[in-house]
Amino acid sequence: MPRVRFVQQDGSEKSLEVGREVSVMLAAVRNGVPGIDGECGGCLDCATCHVYVDEEQTSSLPQPSEEELELLSAVSGERRPNSRLSCQLKVLAPLDELVVHVPARQS
């Protein structure tokens, strides 16, 4: 099964098995990964699941939609080129492990 590795600000990590159909946000919430709230359940309303995707992996993922970009434009954590909303991310083939960094704050 593919995996997602969550890296916290203090460097601590948690790696989880995630089905390819489950979003990174839902995997984080179901496993209690700190710093990812996912209030709206993935309907692009809340922007509380912001992550930084490993820079070398960004091109392996589908590009963000216009709506996702709009939400990212004013997230409370620092916006970076590799900022994504994890509710929009799935671990797509051929990636075996997606690495995401959790920002300092969500809201």
Added chain:
Amino acid sequence: MTGLVIIGASYAGVQAALTARDAGYSQPITIVCDEEWLPYQRPPLSKDFLLGRISEQNLILRDETFFEGKQINLVLGQRATLLDLRARQVTLAGDNALKFEKLLIATGSRARRIAVEGADFDGIFYLRSVTDAIELKARLADAAEIVIVGGGFIGLEVAASAAKLGKKVTVVEASSRLLERAVSPVLSTFLLDTHLRAGVDVMLNETVTSFKGNDRKVSAVVLGNGASVRADLVLMGIGGVANDEIARSAGLRCTNGIVVDEHGQSETSDILAAGDCANHFNRFCESWVRLESVQNAQDQAKAAGLAIAGAPAPYESVPRFWSDQYDVKLQIVGLAGQYDRQAVRGSVDDGRFSVFYYRRGRLVAVDSINRPGEQMAARRLIAAGISPAPEQAADASFDLKSLVTAADKAGA
């Protein structure tokens, strides 16, 4: 059993347990819940779930592995019936009892019921739980004429879902406009037009006086003006009531919910409450409020969890709400309440705009329609206490984010 007992396993109950544990609370944690389901996501119930876009399985928010990993004991299908503050004990249906050192009440809210003739007929639904949603979805499949009573969030979302499923839908609302308690007239009119365009019939200033039925199955809704509207399915969305009875009968102070401070602490030590069942003073709203939202449930529960773990940090979030109807994304930050000035930014005709609300010169709330970027900026403005001039807010070429960035720099 000792340690922490939590009544209710929805957003607030589970979040408080998780936060307390992560903040170092090492005593046993037990969550009891009257529902049989693992904690699940509620917002999709009126939307994607009814439309068949999300399965029951994907509604699950936390699974067994989560509770095992966090050493949280989850007891499902058991209703807490009695709270004894002196004995520090919760009695469950079936007479089991749980002793506690600390207690968090996260019993949520329930749908307000209508009490008119025929209210108990088959085919009249309320939507709160996943069980309600499963039954509603099954019955919607065979229904043709739907009447929604109440033009609030749940009513309008179900109206949009039913219209998308090709049903004939009528919304009956007692006040003069839709979402009256949540948004301004500009938004109400926009939403009314949206629903009318989708073929939904909307009756404003109308109340329901009774239901007609055949064989105790609903067949029509009778209105205050004497007219009746045919219905083979009725969805009641007339508001929520705090589940605060167990707290009230134990002697805790309740005023439209359990009265708590900024740490979710009630007036009795070690007894806390969070989420839909709690009433707190919100400094952004400048009033006591009982909020029914995921954001409030989670953020208030975090504060309660931290207090339980002995690492208190106050609940200080600006309230946030959202609703998706058709292709309309409505996002709200703050509570407009008694606003004295508003500014509209963007184009109402194009369905992309935000309304900024001011009270005594201070920006207190912003509603956005299909403007998620503006909404995000507005959240940060309100949280930071920054008020753009109404003229700036109304000027689409003025960069709102520049105010946020300037404040960030000043603060750094």
